Amino acid sequence: MTTPRKLRYAVLGLGRMGQRHALNVAFKTPRAELISVVDPRPISSEWASTSLPPSTKVFQDLKSCLEGSDVDAVLISTETATHAPLTIQALNAGKHVLLEKPISIDVETSRQVVHEAEKFPELKVMVGFSRRFDESYREVKRMIEEGILGQTHLVKSATNDQYDPSGFFVKFATSSGGIFVDCAIHDIDLARWFLLPQSASTTDGMVNKKQVRKVYALGHNVRHPELSRLDDVDNGIGIVEFENDTILVVHANRTMSHGHDCFTEVFGTESKVIVNGNPTLNRIEIRDSHGVRTESTPTYYERFKDAFVTEVNEFTDAVLEGKPVPITLLDSLEAVKVASALQHSYKTGQPVFFGDDGEAILT
């Protein structure tokens, strides 16, 4: 906290989440500074002019931004399909990159970004898996490392979104990669963090090492039958059997009535912990004609809003202090590989096995 130097950011994409990132960088992250934002839509310029510090410059595209403002890092919060090309463009312009998950919905494109990043070892690149910055998940990680859980062997996890009658997300379903790539990827990343202590978060050739034995998935549509045309589901179940004999069971859905309900059970030989067993919105309990009840976080954002700030703070610290970033690109690549394999298993109705090269054998 002693250096006055701040990391200068451009935020790319001012959708709902991009606006939150811009506000966080501008107002809530002491060592980060918001220099510019990039979004071609007039409504975004307007929002920026009324909501961000007056000094913030607004650009229509990354190229003009890089030419017209002096930034150290870009935070990419655009549509998934643009994550990879924007990351590569920013790297080649010498900028650090913090990007929203996933790198890409496609393993090969993701792998290409990893290879590109390896050419710029002096630049930091991190995919923001927000849950890794949440204080509760971190405490679980600490407990595991201290041996409090014994040997962790099983993660049962759920990412259950509130049902949206407007079907908003369905519009993005074609480009989101399907429920396993879009939603369950968070649980996959967590499971790897909790179950693969030796290999996760390291960079030494892990990409080629076999981590997963096989995966299996199934699902169904109970409120969004229109997803069937996209080979997608509103309720998906995935099972991942890791090479070290640990297991992930993940359930992702879009159909809850009470709110966004993501919880994770981590089973160790000594104890089990549950994160977010009740997705309470706050510390209030109501006792009325509906019984004894709590209100729930409506979306992932209310659940993880502090984590998004921590994520920027820690990425900023890593750059300013030359430390490794908390999540390696290889970790992010592995998560995409597993999610894609689950998607494939769902389509074929058969398990997908992984080869000794660590790649899914897609038949």
Added chain:
Amino acid sequence: MTTPRKLRYAVLGLGRMGQRHALNVAFKTPRAELISVVDPRPISSEWASTSLPPSTKVFQDLKSCLEGSDVDAVLISTETATHAPLTIQALNAGKHVLLEKPISIDVETSRQVVHEAEKFPELKVMVGFSRRFDESYREVKRMIEEGILGQTHLVKSATNDQYDPSGFFVKFATSSGGIFVDCAIHDIDLARWFLLPQSASTTDGMVNKKQVRKVYALGHNVRHPELSRLDDVDNGIGIVEFENDTILVVHANRTMSHGHDCFTEVFGTESKVIVNGNPTLNRIEIRDSHGVRTESTPTYYERFKDAFVTEVNEFTDAVLEGKPVPITLLDSLEAVKVASALQHSYKTGQPVFFGDDGEAILT
């Protein structure tokens, strides 16, 4: 469990609770046998003929019952005002007596029953404070006796009834003795059990020993203004400072929306325990548009239905095996003394002190 001998009961009063007692004695208490019931109302005879074992005799009053059926014990579940005379009548006929709380709403009448009972040392008399037979409260008692709570010093307790728009209970308010005598008496009995380990449940002259230093009460009517005419309230707060420097804070009301909510916090120097923090009806949690919720026990009966069975079982065992009953009459008398003093404090707005003779000094 080895003797075939059963204790033969008459149940007096077939109101809602009396019917439950009759069914319990008839069907759920292996060593008790229902011989006869007493209730003058035709509708009660009718109910008895369709719901009780065909062998059960129905009488209009206790006298005919005692003449017309051969019973060992009576279970008194009539209106409060009749508890004392019926008890005395039964004792003089040589019957054991299990009676609903309280002995009487009036300390002097209660004391008279105690004195009468002393004349029949071979007969068992017990006031059924149902909570003492509840497995959770018993486990707390066990924890206290094992020292797990350290020194218990404070009980905060609530007996909060569901609001009944029909105002059913108001009809009985004149004869119930007021909210402290009618409701808070359970919390008073529990507090004595948990806070006065030496004196409670013993019979050695405790009645004359000063146990209480002072009490204070206040209250208000928020849904039943008609109670004001009776000097009663639908929300009453009472504080009891015992002579051993321990404290009870009790809140009784009739105005909850979600159900019957009675909970007790017991503070010890080493730990605090809460009984029934959430008055769940069953083991179901619902997650719907109202949030994450549980349904509540609507009345005290759903909360304590097993305790009522245990109560009869244990009284029966005490008689058949010549053991002391779990709750002494002196305990019950003390509870009435405290409840009455609270009622007096509410009326006067001033604390009520107790004298060295253990009696409230009413000014």
Added chain:
Amino acid sequence: MTTPRKLRYAVLGLGRMGQRHALNVAFKTPRAELISVVDPRPISSEWASTSLPPSTKVFQDLKSCLEGSDVDAVLISTETATHAPLTIQALNAGKHVLLEKPISIDVETSRQVVHEAEKFPELKVMVGFSRRFDESYREVKRMIEEGILGQTHLVKSATNDQYDPSGFFVKFATSSGGIFVDCAIHDIDLARWFLLPQSASTTDGMVNKKQVRKVYALGHNVRHPELSRLDDVDNGIGIVEFENDTILVVHANRTMSHGHDCFTEVFGTESKVIVNGNPTLNRIEIRDSHGVRTESTPTYYERFKDAFVTEVNEFTDAVLEGKPVPITLLDSLEAVKVASALQHSYKTGQPVFFGDDGEAILT
């Protein structure tokens, strides 16, 4: 409740659970009467003579029991392997049969019992899936039938036993059929009850109808490596995809530290309900140096002890009043079929599909 006629029972097997059944029939089930018990072990005779009503006769085998005592029904609580032969023997002697789950660990033997029972339409036979008699699961069933959950589509269920360092259950592992047949069968039965409203609990040829599309299972041993020799695991995950597009995810284990923890999440389009999210032993919450905590039921028995009484009561009522039993034999056969298929999937690492004849295609 008006008829004095009681159903006369023999209880076969006086192991831990058999003793409890004998006591229930003797003391807690008003319309049932314990006439005799059967167990060849001297220690069981001794226990019976001190714990059961003096009138109870003790036999060494079923044959002498049937000859030496006049019973209407037998309750079979012996080792699993004897369930089928004892049931057939009792049926042929004209007795009603209430038996512990499962009929057999083997589908063909189970099917044989079903066929045998069909020869005696006047006799009642029921497998006691205790959870169907639990008040919370029943309330869920009622909510489903009333449409409160909307369309039920997914059940996630866990039967997690407390770790027993003595490895007691391992001794029975060879004859228990494996974790899916021994433990997960309860969850399978529940899932069928909640997800297949049309077909479950009916007897019209269901046995030949395709109800399951495919199942998949995996597992690992984290505390009982000795199970590997038996092709069994101490943690098993099973997935069942029913023909009506609903899904069951079940996790059975033997490795919890805190107690027996069985919970069930039932997902409907309108709401989700959870049964036994916290396996509390009682209504006490403790706040001490370990935080805010509740103690857990150590075994399934503390969780379901009331259900075992209800089970006998309802079977008794069904016999005495000539009503259908709550669980059909075909239901029980289906549960065994699914459990066996899961066991097979675990061994092969591949999904098991079901044919149009409703039978698993084992390859």
Added chain:
Amino acid sequence: MTTPRKLRYAVLGLGRMGQRHALNVAFKTPRAELISVVDPRPISSEWASTSLPPSTKVFQDLKSCLEGSDVDAVLISTETATHAPLTIQALNAGKHVLLEKPISIDVETSRQVVHEAEKFPELKVMVGFSRRFDESYREVKRMIEEGILGQTHLVKSATNDQYDPSGFFVKFATSSGGIFVDCAIHDIDLARWFLLPQSASTTDGMVNKKQVRKVYALGHNVRHPELSRLDDVDNGIGIVEFENDTILVVHANRTMSHGHDCFTEVFGTESKVIVNGNPTLNRIEIRDSHGVRTESTPTYYERFKDAFVTEVNEFTDAVLEGKPVPITLLDSLEAVKVASALQHSYKTGQPVFFGDDGEAILT
């Protein structure tokens, strides 16, 4: 958020809480700027030089600070006894004042500060009752204002601190004013906020209006007998009967084993809400040999750390935008009056009544 103008702060007192305030003003409050800190202790200078922005000036006393740095506002976080004189000194130097509760432990001194502040209507003065800035308590306030609770009539509240074997707080007990002034004052402030909707938070002569009818208090020492010499207790119970017939029951203690446990029940005619029924540290639940459990916030700070940031943000906004501060000085004075009366009631063992002038009648 559009103006670049920031409010320039000096933080007075760098004890544990003062350090947190300094860090919040420096790093977490976008429109506030930390200019200087004041603390005479060398260790504080040292801490400031390593933990605060390098530009921060450090002074030994307020006078030099006001001369040597250009600030708009002071945040007073010194020992309670200095709150009043420092506030008056700052006001006379033309500075806005945000000060830790209470104004003073003494009603007359508090009143003097109120009168002094009235001389500087252009300056903002606010006592930081942190709970009013907590999102959960605010949501309760919103629910009350929207009528969701019906008519609020009763608040039961607890401020229960973790037992500190070092007896740290005892050192300050002489100057803290006693448990009701030091701890219960938060609950008193909340109760006024929730129960007196018309009068609270307004400035129109409320100070002279009778708001309280009478108060009563009692208490005991169970772990800190040394407090008896100071006429203080480690467990205090207070009851406040407001003139509008609403009631507060407050329990303050220093003796919990599990952590800082402050919770508030607000009873309305339509529903009851509980804030912080379980003082969870995070969203983790542990299931191990101690049962099913959560860890608790060890101190008030973990519970209210976000509220302290919001408090500075809102005071800053009020100054920069010329809006009223969220808590009036009269509110703070009333809270001290009630707390002092409870302290007096505890000493005398009698209720304390309030006169028509709104002042306690101390006899």
